[in-house]
Structures are given as C-alpha cells and as structure tokens.
Amino acid sequence: MTEGMSLRERKKLQTRHRLLAAATELFAERGFDKVSVAEIAEAADVSKMTVFNYFSGKEDLVLAPMEEHVGDAARAVRNRAPGESALAAVRGQFLTGVENRDPSVGMSDAPVVLRVRRLIVETPALLTRAHAFSLRSFDLLAEALAEEGEEPYIARIAAAQLIGTRNALIHANHVRLLAGDPADAIAPDAVALAERGFGLLADGLADFATRA
Numbered sequence: 001m002t003e004g005m006s007l008r009e010r011k012k013l014q015t016r017h018r019l020l021a022a023a024t025e026l027f028a029e030r031g032f033d034k035v036s037v038a039e040i041a042e043a044a045d046v047s048k049m050t051v052f053n054y055f056s057g058k059e060d061l062v063l064a065p066m067e068e069h070v071g072d073a074a075r076a077v078r079n080r081a082p083g084e085s086a087l088a089a090v091r092g093q094f095l096t097g098v099e100n101r102d103p104s105v106g107m108s109d110a111p112v113v114l115r116v117r118r119l120i121v122e123t124p125a126l127l128t129r130a131h132a133f134s135l136r137s138f139d140l141l142a143e144a145l146a147e148e149g150e151e152p153y154i155a156r157i158a159a160a161q162l163i164g165t166r167n168a169l170i171h172a173n174h175v176r177l178l179a180g181d182p183a184d185a186i187a188p189d190a191v192a193l194a195e196r197g198f199g200l201l202a203d204g205l206a207d208f209a210t211r212a
Contacts, residue, residue: 020065021044024119037051037058059126062119063133065116070137072093073162073163074143084211087202087206094194098191106172109182141162142155148209158208161201162205169193
C-alpha cells in the first residue's frame with residue numbers, strides 16, 4: 001500500500017492510522033458521545049489541530065474507512081469488461097470482496113473492524129451517517145448507468161435493485177460477525193447467499209447495460 005509513496009506521504013498515512021486506532025479504542029471503551037477530540041489527540045500523541053487537519057469531526061474518525069468504499073459498485077460498473085452486464089460486475093465485485101475477507105462487504109473479523117461495527121450499530125448519529133453512505137452508493141451507481149445512455153429513471157430502478165441486494169448481503173454478513181462467527185466460517189454461506197440474491201435479479205437484469 002505504501003509502495004511508491006514519499007516519506008512525507010507515508011508519515012501522513014501513519015498519523016491517519018494512529019488517529020483512527022486511538023479513536024476506535026476510546027470510543028469502544030467509553031462510548032462515542034463521551035470521548036472528546038482533545039482526548040483522541042492526546043491518545044494519538046498529536047495536537048487537536050492535527051486531528052482536524054485529517055478529519056472534519058468525530059464521526060469521520062469512525063466512518064472515514066467506510067466512506068472510501070461508497071463508490072465501489074459504481075466503479076465496478078464503470079470498469080467492467082466488454083460483454084459484461086452491470087449485474088455481473090456488481091456481483092463479481094461483491095464475491096471478490098468475500099474471497100478477500102474485505103470489511104467493505106462485511107467479511108472481516110479483525111477485532112478493530114468488529115469494534116467499529118458495534119459502535120456504528122449502537123450510535124444513532126453514526127448509523128444515520130452510514131445509511132447516508134448507502135444512499136450515496138445508489139446515486140453513484142445510477143449516475144454510472146445513466147452516463148452510458150440509459151434512461152435516468154430506469155438507471156435508478158436498476159441501481160436500487162443492485163444496491164439493495166448488495167446491502168442486504170452485507171447486512172447478513174455483519175449479523176453473523178457480530179454474533180461471533182468467524183469470517184472463514186461465514187464465507188461459504190455468504191457466497192451461496194450472494195448467488196441466490198443476485199440470481200433473483202438475473203431474469204430482469206441479466207442483459208441490462210451489457211457493454212457493447
């Protein structure tokens with residue numbers, strides 16, 4: 001990940017990771033609302049101003065990694081191969097995430113990831129923001145489909161089905177992870193459920209937006 005980065009860039013990335021780790025630890029221990037930015041800065045051994053140089057507020061210290069994946073489905077569709085449908089692209093991106101045990105599809109049982117997930121579920125402000133990311137994912141996917149000439153409302157209908165299916169699959173993974181199941185045990189079932197879930201869309205969307 002740091003290959004080809006300058007020393008300055010590596011140091012900035014290290015500081016970012018240190019801030020995220022310190023915030024997650026404090027939030028998990030005391031609750032999101034009972035931790036101040038100043039306390040996070042002290043735990044990470046940086047100034048309060050440094051925290052705001054990297055993150056706009058406390059919510060970003062939890063949700064920044066999630067926000068980086070808001071455009072995953074749209075990117076999968078934009079980067080799909082000739083002859084590949086939008087459905088196949090979104091399905092393939094999700095299954096690759098499962099195979100790689102990627103937290104963005106609810107497939108990481110790393111302790112820090114589980115702490116963050118519990119924190120989101122237990123904190124209304126964070127859960128609301130996470131739902132907003134889902135809506136943004138939908139908008140981005142609809143835009144990607146409309147850019148290729150699809151009628152805008154049809155693009156939104158298709159995007160709603162694809163994102164809805166993807167979100168339901170991610171939620172199923174999260175439920176099992178938070179119940180204590182290891183990711184390696186969940187993965188085969190996650191693949192099977194994904195095949196069934198995306199399969200429900202196949203008759204209606206199998207050939208939709210197939211790249212010429």
